[in-house]
Amino acid sequence: MRFVNDNGEVITENGEVTDIIYEGTEYYPALPKYYNNTIIRNNSSETFRHIMAIKRAFMPVEGIRDLEDIVRNWVTEFKIILDKAGIPYNERQVVALAMSLRGKWPVKRPTPYEVLECVLDPGCIKYNPGLRRLIENTFNEVFGSLISVQINRVLREWDLENVINVNDVLNKYIDISRVTRFRRRHLYRRTLIELAITAVLLENSDRNTVEDILRELGKEELIKIIDTLYGL
Incomplete structure (x- = not known):
């Protein structure tokens, strides 16, 4: 029976x-x-x-049921995104990124490569914070400092990639982040990066020159924000 x-x-x-x-x-x-x-x-x-x-x-992404096929698919998509963002990489790093996320990614949509594309853009605020944090932490483990990558991206957009040192901007970023927390101001990461770049420019050029640069970029308000944060 x-x-x-x-x-x-x-x-x-x-x-x-x-x-x-x-x-x-x-x-x-x-x-x-x-x-x-x-x-x-x-x-x-x-x-x-x-x-x-x-x-x-928790089923595999896009109907692909074999776990190794998923990893290969992620590797391919990660390479496209890294190339698009202008981030240098080697095969081992991309495979390590995909392997680190294998079995940890909790949803079918968004995919890891969709969230990675957003995370690499300091102006993107989409997606669940938990998913973003998972990508950010994994990226930091494999590639190093994500914030340095984001800083370099903004420098490239401002045509300052070979003019300003990334570490100088990073130090200013840390300092400005501390000040904003102290003053209980909430600023998005891209704004913090832009403020840090502006602060470095102000240290190495006269104020009028920096104002001209920011005016061309449509970012005149950055100096005013710095003045407010530091009580100038």
């Missing part, structure tokens, strides 16, 4: 699972309501639906 348990599994009297009844596709199983013309009682259907929802969320 066979029975159907609450999980939709067909079992024998000895508890051996012999089959699973599905309604719909193999990816979206539902509990059967009838078996052999008998209504199946189920007191835990809601719990089971939650379990299945969790399982579906």
